[in-house]
Amino acid sequence: MQILFVHQNAPAQFRHIAARLARDPGNRVVYITHEGKPVPQGVARVQYKPHREPHKQTHHYLRTAESAVIYGQGVARAAQKLKKSGFTPDLIMGHPGWGETLFLKDIWPTARLISYCEFYYNATGSNIHFDPEYPDGEEIVFRTRMRNAHHLLSVEAADALYAPTAWQKRQFPTAYRDRIDVIHDGIDCERARPDPTATFTVKDGPTFRVGDEVITYVARNLEPYRGFHSFMRALPHLLAKRPNAHVVIVGADGVSYGRALPEGDSYKKRMLDELLLPKGRVHFTGHLPYLDYIRLLQVSAAHVYLTYPFVLSWSCLEAMAAGCVIVGSRTSPVEEVIEDGENGLLVDFFKPIEIAERVADVLANKVDVDSLRRAARETVLERFELEASLRKLDDLIARTMA
Incomplete structure (x- = not known):
């Protein structure tokens, strides 16, 4: 199987699963990430970087959306080069938080896409307006709605979804929750363990x-x-x-x-x-x-x-x-x-x-x-x-x- 991982800060949440899949000699595993980021042994690295920042003139509700498009475009260009080299993933696993997975299904329509649902922003009951010492301002509600635009596009494009905790799953709209599995990244309890001699x-x-x-x-x-x-x-x-x-x-x-x-x-x-x-x-x-x-x-x-x-x-x-x-x-x-x-x-x-x-x-x-x-x-x-x-x-x- 040919497998593609996407995250701007590799190896991130895919550290263990990417390494696990790479150990199978029947798999070819590739990771698209930012320049200079490490990947697990046996995983090929393809680097990219956004070609620019969002314009200062962009409406401030839309800067996150523009940034997501720029990130998605950078990954798409790297993916197109991979495609021309003959790489066609059967499976893509990606973090949509920066927009990186936005266009991958357009490049490889038959690939299966699993999207990591880390966080969906809500104007109430979550991080926004939580701390009165650092008020968010009235317009945060409007910016938050637009901030989720690329998350919704990514969720819609994905074939499967998972979130690390039940509470993080519940932050997503009810229309999508039934599609989200709860699977934590995993804690290595052999390394993180008590040691009375430490x-x-x-x-x-x-x-x-x-x-x-x-x-x-x-x-x-x-x-x-x-x-x-x-x-x-x-x-x-x-x-x-x-x-x-x-x-x-x-x-x-x-x-x-x-x-x-x-x-x-x-x-x-x-x-x-x-x-x-x-x-x-x-x-x-x-x-x-x-x-x-x-x-x-x-x-x-x-x-x-x-x-x-x-x-x-x-x-x-x-x-x-x-x-x-x-x-x-x-x-x-x-x-x-x-x-x-x-x-x-x-x-x-x-x-x-x-x-x-x-x-x-x-x-x-x-x-x-x-x-x-x-x-x-x-x-x-x-x-x-x-x-x-x-x-x-x-x-x-x-x-x-x-």
């Missing part, structure tokens, strides 16, 4: 071991969408209450989601300017190599995961698989995987003092820490384990090809 050393700082009062927080970028502001505001109270505790924060200073800041500014800088924190007890690591990141989770005494009602992070599930005690926000994506008092603890996203008190309860063993750790890992093993997810994708592919 240690983690902060660069130019202390070394932590299992049993130390280490509070962890992880995000791709330190930004409001992942509750960075609420977490940071919890720290003065928490660190005063627990004088031996240290905090290790993983993430870069950019913005993945939400409002970008002026050059030279960052949400980290704003929080450090706002708060008075004890010296030498709050450690920022930036991005970490994966194995170092896992070691940090393994020594964590309490892991804080906060998010807007938005895409659930891999880091939340990896922390659970590593046996962390999760203190998570009482928001819909988190509530799908964490039941308060059973496999983690839930707090109000907007209440830093409550966050601090619950973390302090964990550090003081005022909750059944061992039970929460075991239940957290068991949840991931039962619902998100990598091999089980890959078998579900195998089945989806088989049904789609049939």
Whole structure:
């Protein structure tokens, strides 16, 4: 079988399934992605880049739509070259979020297209108008409707659809939900697992071991969408209450989601300017190599995961698989995987003092820490384990090809 994957930030959500399919000698697997992005072993890479940005004169409701067309055009040009070289995919798996899959069925009408339904934007009940500190403005409702245009076109073109969680599936219009399978990308629970011998050393700082009062927080970028502001505001109270505790924060200073800041500014800088924190007890690591990141989770005494009602992070599930005690926000994506008092603890996203008190309860063993750790890992093993997810994708592919 000839298989094409499409995602501008390869390998992304297709890391494991692309590698799995490439291991079959009967398959030829190709990945279209942005320049310089890595692909799994055995997968051929075809690079592209958008030829321009949306015009500044474009109506601001339509800039996302224009960007999607530009991305789709870039992928289409790469796909046309592939077609001329003799490559005709039987199966295409792609992420439509940037418009990259828009024109693929026009190039290969007989190919089966499986579309990854990561997120559909809604003006109510989701990330928009969630955080009053960062208001979205009245016209966000109109921009959001237009922002979904290329998602609807991509869904309509696809032969099969899947979303990583049930809540993410429910964000899509009711007319399409019955077509969407719920299949998570999968968590490698052999790599993300408890290790009582683990240690983690902060660069130019202390070394932590299992049993130390280490509070962890992880995000791709330190930004409001992942509750960075609420977490940071919890720290003065928490660190005063627990004088031996240290905090290790993983993430870069950019913005993945939400409002970008002026050059030279960052949400980290704003929080450090706002708060008075004890010296030498709050450690920022930036991005970490994966194995170092896992070691940090393994020594964590309490892991804080906060998010807007938005895409659930891999880091939340990896922390659970590593046996962390999760203190998570009482928001819909988190509530799908964490039941308060059973496999983690839930707090109000907007209440830093409550966050601090619950973390302090964990550090003081005022909750059944061992039970929460075991239940957290068991949840991931039962619902998100990598091999089980890959078998579900195998089945989806088989049904789609049939």
